[in-house]
Amino acid sequence: MNVTEYIESGILESYVMGAVSDQERREVECLSSIYPDIRRELDQLSVALENYAMAYSIEPPVSVKDKLLKQLDFEQPVETETVVRPMPVERSTSTFRTTWMVAASVGLLLLIFSFFLLSQLRNSQETLTSLRTANSSLQSEVRQLRDHQTQSDQALALLRQPGTRTLELKGNEKAPQGDMLVFWNPQTRQVAVEVKSLPALPADRQYQLWSLVGGKPVDAGVFDVTNTNALIQKLNRPIDKADAFAVTVEKRGGSPTPTLSTLLAMTPVDA
Template identity: 70%
Template sequence: MNVTEYIESGILESYVMGAVSDQERREVQCLSSIYPEIKAELDQLSEAFEQYALAYSVEPPVSIKTKLLNELDFNEQSEETVVRPLPVDRPFISSFRATWIVAASVGLFLLLFSLFLLSELRTNQKTLASMRESNTKLQGDIQELREEQSQNDQMLALLRQPGTRTIALRGNEKAPDGNMLVFWNRQTHEVAIQVQSLPTLPPDKQYQLWSLVGGKPVDAGVFDPTNGNQLLQRLNRSITQADAFAVTVEKRGGSPSPTLTTLLAMTPVNS
């Protein structure tokens, strides 16, 4: 049972004001004996109702006491007690009763209005908490976008540098739909890649880029087929020379030499 939803349903307020059916009354009594949260909320509402009843109660006029004392005869005229009927001032009683009804109505209205304000306060507190959570998430998203923008700016700066070459690698029969671009700058020796389409790998595998110099492979860095929202991935290797670039599938973290059976693509630099 969701205790919070039950408390916020409003049935406890109706119970305190006596506006529930017998079945609902038994239900509230049973649940309040099982769940301390419901019992505490019920006690709090009962106390609030009592405080409002006391705060807005109307004391009878002082003149009533004087009128009653004047009507009573406390002087003993004989040994027998004379019982006299108490005169009933019907207009006064009707007026007094109407005053009580008005006062009770005002008190009940104020109580209901206070319960309404309490409910609205709880709703506003939940809304505020939700807005704070959304704001925190938004701040995190903004920070992430700023970091991605900074990385993309660095990549664009690399592409704009003189001497940057773009090499298109296309998959062989093992990855017929595989396509990616390699960006290599002969002067700064930086390497970046843009994956357009490559098969997804198991968690323990990664793609590894190789530069071929005089027929010998040189590790150019490992990468994953996707890297979040980043268009380009900068590899952490410095490549001074390259006759061609190739891609293989290796264990996560890379391999010191390529596994030729997993060769997916190879393209000469001057092609």
């Protein structure tokens, strides 16, 4: 509480002069018992008011006393009328309760509105996350389709080149349903494959194509079993000579030498 502002408000002067309500009177008496500065100011005002009254008081004429004594009859009791005054109604508690209920209602409405906004924000964030995920997945699919289209265009360009040979490799007893085509152009040294039917492999394994020259294997590149059997995959190893082509299963990325135990197919060039 700011004691200085309270003293300067004029409430103490009104209290000393008796021009305050009951509530204000109780308030002044309570605060003066708590704060010494208020008590001191109140005492000073009381003394000043008393001095002012003494300084400017007027002695009444003697005749006034005689007139009053004649008008008073001390033999008969003076009947006094009892004045019944209604008890003052304390409105502060009711007003406080009403104010508190209004404030609580407003606070509840704000809380409900805040929860609504938070729910809408979470829904918007979830929708945005789903859209971002779908967009990322769509972009990935578009990139894959673009890569496949590029490979297909390159493979088709290889097939159109003069001198391109087409060799069919059939699976052995380890892949009896295996079937694929090898496209090879000795002049451009380009190689491509088209898988018609080969068993699916674990994620850490790949098929590897080999060209056999004088009985020695030469790495011709790795390839996968695609979802579309018609896709032609161009390999990244140049092959200028080949007596035969063979396919083995190797670790992902390829191996420098073939694993003969995984040999699935082999066919000579001049069959």
